[in-house]
Amino acid sequence: RKTHLPEGFLGVHFSDNIMVINTLPGYASGIALAIDQAGIPELLGTIAGDDTIFAVLKENVTKEEIKTVLGKTFPFFRNKI
Numbered sequence: 001r002k003t004h005l006p007e008g009f010l011g012v013h014f015s016d017n018i019m020v021i022n023t024l025p026g027y028a029s030g031i032a033l034a035i036d037q038a039g040i041p042e043l044l045g046t047i048a049g050d051d052t053i054f055a056v057l058k059e060n061v062t063k064e065e066i067k068t069v070l071g072k073t074f075p076f077f078r079n080k081i
Contacts, residue, residue: 005031006076014063021053028053038073
């Protein structure tokens with residue numbers, strides 16, 4: 001598992017209540033695990049592939065709300081979301 005998560009994070013895109021996180025190959029699992037372990041109440045959960053993570057937002061959580069939460073929880077997200 002990759003331990004240098006900030007270097008592996010590339011960006012975030014949204015479609016309704018689905019957040020798609022792009023990573024370098026091999027980093028998605030580690031970043032998804034970190035997100036799940038953070039216990040972010042605005043997220044229902046994540047599914048990771050090799051370089052992509054799908055995360056489902058809870059009902060009525062806005063893109064701006066989750067961006068703020070992720071930026072506070074993971075400072076390396078701030079400049080890329």
